[in-house]
Amino acid sequence: MNLFDILGPVMVGPSSSHTAGAVRIGGMARRLLGEGTPKRARITLSGSFAATGRGHGTDRALVAGLLGMRPDDERIASSLHLADEAGMAVTFENANLRGEHPNTARIELTGASGQTLCMTGSSLGGGRIMVVELNGLRVNFSGDLPTLIVQNEDQPGHVSDVASMLARKNVNIATLQLYRDHPGGNAVMVIEIDKAVPPEGIEWLRHIDGINGVTFLNAEEDSHGD
Amino acid sequence: MAIESLQALMDAKEDIVEVILESDCIDRGATREDSLSRMRALYAAICRASAGYDPSLRSQSGMVGGDGARMRAYVAQGRTILGEFAGQVIAQALEMGESNACMKCIVAAPTAGSCGVLPAVLLPYQRREGLSEETMVRALYVAGAVGQVIAQKASIAGAAGGCQAEIGTASAMGAAALCYLGGGDATAICHAAAMAIKSLLGLVCDPVAGLVEVPCVKRNAAGAMIAMTCADMALAGIRSAVPPDEVILAMREVGEKMDVSLRETGLGGVAATAFGQKISEKMLHIPQD
Numbered sequence: 001m002n003l004f005d006i007l008g009p010v011m012v013g014p015s016s017s018h019t020a021g022a023v024r025i026g027g028m029a030r031r032l033l034g035e036g037t038p039k040r041a042r043i044t045l046s047g048s049f050a051a052t053g054r055g056h057g058t059d060r061a062l063v064a065g066l067l068g069m070r071p072d073d074e075r076i077a078s079s080l081h082l083a084d085e086a087g088m089a090v091t092f093e094n095a096n097l098r099g100e101h102p103n104t105a106r107i108e109l110t111g112a113s114g115q116t117l118c119m120t121g122s123s124l125g126g127g128r129i130m131v132v133e134l135n136g137l138r139v140n141f142s143g144d145l146p147t148l149i150v151q152n153e154d155q156p157g158h159v160s161d162v163a164s165m166l167a168r169k170n171v172n173i174a175t176l177q178l179y180r181d182h183p184g185g186n187a188v189m190v191i192e193i194d195k196a197v198p199p200e201g202i203e204w205l206r207h208i209d210g211i212n213g214v215t216f217l218n219a220e221e222d223s224h225g226d
Numbered sequence: 227m228a229i230e231s232l233q234a235l236m237d238a239k240e241d242i243v244e245v246i247l248e249s250d251c252i253d254r255g256a257t258r259e260d261s262l263s264r265m266r267a268l269y270a271a272i273c274r275a276s277a278g279y280d281p282s283l284r285s286q287s288g289m290v291g292g293d294g295a296r297m298r299a300y301v302a303q304g305r306t307i308l309g310e311f312a313g314q315v316i317a318q319a320l321e322m323g324e325s326n327a328c329m330k331c332i333v334a335a336p337t338a339g340s341c342g343v344l345p346a347v348l349l350p351y352q353r354r355e356g357l358s359e360e361t362m363v364r365a366l367y368v369a370g371a372v373g374q375v376i377a378q379k380a381s382i383a384g385a386a387g388g389c390q391a392e393i394g395t396a397s398a399m400g401a402a403a404l405c406y407l408g409g410g411d412a413t414a415i416c417h418a419a420a421m422a423i424k425s426l427l428g429l430v431c432d433p434v435a436g437l438v439e440v441p442c443v444k445r446n447a448a449g450a451m452i453a454m455t456c457a458d459m460a461l462a463g464i465r466s467a468v469p470p471d472e473v474i475l476a477m478r479e480v481g482e483k484m485d486v487s488l489r490e491t492g493l494g495g496v497a498a499t500a501f502g503q504k505i506s507e508k509m510l511h512i513p514q515d
Contacts, residue, residue: 002228003250004264006336006373006382006399007366010271013326014285014438016338052436052492055286055509057329072271077329125383126334 001126009127011071017103018049018056021123023076026065028131028143029107031217033117040110041066041090047102049123050094062105063090071127100132137179137188143217145174145192150205151213154180154187161208162189169201186212228253229371230378232416232470242412243364246371265363268333272345275332279321283328287505290439291328294321308451311350315454316447319346323443336373336382336395339438342446343396344369347404347453357407368406369399372419379471380478384431384490387481389442393449394426394477400453401460408461418460420470425452427473428480430488432495435506441496 011020030038041063049058057077064079067086075082083090097104101122109117120133131141134149141147148166152158159178166173172194180187197216205214229235229249238245250261281295294317300306301313308316322342326332332341344366352362373382376395381387398419405418426449434440466473487494496502 001374001377001382002253003246003261003367003370003374004254004268006377007265007268007370008334010268010275010331010333011338012329012331013338013341014329016334019329020334020338048436052509055435055437055439057286060329072331074329074331125385126337 005126009071011127012061012074012076015056016127017123017125018053018058019061019076020071020127021103021125021129022049022058022061022105023065023069023071023073024127024129024143025105025121025123026062026107027068027070028065028121028129028217029109029117029119030066030068031143032119032134032149032215033109033111033115034215035111035113035115037067037086037088038109038111039088041088042108043090043092044095044097044106045092046095046097046100046104046106049103049105058105059092062107063088066090066107066109101130104132106133134188135186137181137186139179139188139190140177141190141192144219145194146196146219147217148189148191148193148197149215149217150189150191150211152187152189153210153212154182154184155210158187158208158210159189161211162191162205165201165204166191166193166197169198171195171197171201228374228378230375232372232375232419232474235371236412236416236470238412242371242415243367243406246367250367262363265366266359269359269363269366271331272333273349275322275325275330276318276345276349278330279325280328280330283324283330285324285327285437285439287435287437287439287509289434289437289505290443291324293443294318294324311354312451312454314350315346315450318349319343319446319450320443322346323446327437327439327443335369335399336377337384337392339384339433339442340392340396340446340449342443343393343400343449343453344403346446346450347400351404351407355407361407365403365407368415369403372402372416373399375471376423376474376477379474381481386489387477388484388489389429389431389445390423390426390477391481392431393445394423394429396446397422397426397449397453397456400450401456404453404457405460408457410457410461413465414460414463416470417464417466418456420466420468420473421456421459421464422452423473423477424466424468425456427477430484430495431490432488432497433490433492434497434502435509436490436492436497437509
């Protein structure tokens with residue numbers, strides 16, 4: 001852990017995992033949807049999030065993240081009212097998401113455009129989070145580094161498409177992960193990189209046959225807490 | 227590279243704040259100015275959090291709130307057993323812990339549940355001694371490095387090591403920072419931290435209803451008192467008989483031996499009392515606000 005994992009995050013209490021981490025899970029879902037405040041959110045709480053979430057404000061924290069708040073925003077306590085005002089309909093349920101980390105939430109979103117997103121995120125402690133499922137595929141990324149997420153058909157050549165675009169833009173790859181549901185089915189590439197991808201690089205990928213979605217997440221300014 | 231042991235700090239030839247600062251720059255690929263400005267922002271956030279205390283707030287369970295103000299009023303009467311300064315320290319620890327439980331903004335140090343210890347020992351001391359913000363920022367580097375070593379060699383999570391890992395670590399960080407501000411050298415600083423850990427060794431994490439409220443808030447006051455005690459002992463020239471890094475390893479071992487019911491599960495200690503179970507039951511039926 002670095003010095004600022006020990007001192008920090010600057011956050012609204014009471015719990016770095018159940019409150020600050022939950023804000024970041026909500027914020028990650030909002031960023032992955034990529035079109036501002038969603039119209040509808042269905043949130044499933046699992047494990048300790050379900051058991052002690054109410055007392056830790058986990059419900060309000062997740063909604064605050066969906067509204068675009070950061071973990072140090074004192075409006076987190078009133079986020080459920082603010083969601084009403086923003087026209088976002090939120091429902092909560094508890095379920096046992098088997099095999100997941102104890103502090104886990106699944107978030108299903110519908111955006112104003114009708115676009116949908118399903119994401120499962122876990123809060124690992126100290127405000128750090130991990131996205132473990134995205135639109136039905138298992139993944140594993142934190143958003144601490146700039147991250148490029150490419151959804152594509154599972155066919156030859158797409159890794160090369162992405163890698164060559166990054167090489168042309170002089171962007172170094174830190175980590176690369178590939179996931180698919182079955183051979184020839186839906187696949188997702190999660191690429192953590194050392195700096196932002198220029199918008200034209202992302203546009204170029206979007207026009208490739210077999211690439212169905214490209215999302216770029218810049219590193220959050222508060223990714224290590226302050 | 228991160229500071230790996232307290233011995234490394236004690237062996238350092240230069241000013242330890244410079245050593246810690248340099249190691250942070252390497253660790254995060256940051257410049258010296260980046261690191262310092264981030265630490266200044268953190269100290270400013272601690273001061274803001276202290277100023278933002280609201281005695282009228284109550285936590286979600288209703289168990290926590292208003293005690294910081296109660297303590298300040300008592301200190302103002304001038305009859306505290308520990309004296310005025312220690313009274314201010316206790317009040318600051320309670321206020322920060324209460325702010326955390328009531329969803330106000332705080333600075334985790336090292337965790338949200340133990341966020342009151344460091345501000346409690348630093349803010350009243352800065353006021354009393356008239357120290358500059360820059361000096362306080364340097365003390366934060368010392369506190370952070372001690373926390374970093376504990377995180378590497380043992381744990382700073384209640385779920386892994388019990389409350390000794392949270393309040394114990396915060397107290398060690400506070401003792402080190404105070405000892406630095408009091409003019410102690412690297413050896414005194416590391417021994418202050420070790421004595422604080424030993425004083426809290428074995429402390430279990432037993433939050434009522436799993437909430438960061440009871441007994442967490444008041445343990446911040448206790449952790450701050452131990453930090454002051456150990457800083458003063460170290461400044462007097464008293465040393466931990468057990469070498470500081472070995473004390474941290476003992477903390478790890480005690481954490482590993484601790485039953486899971488005593489590690490942030492809300493199943494043992496004061497959480498398992500009849501009162502604790504009643505609150506736990508009540509929290510399941512609390513209406514959505």
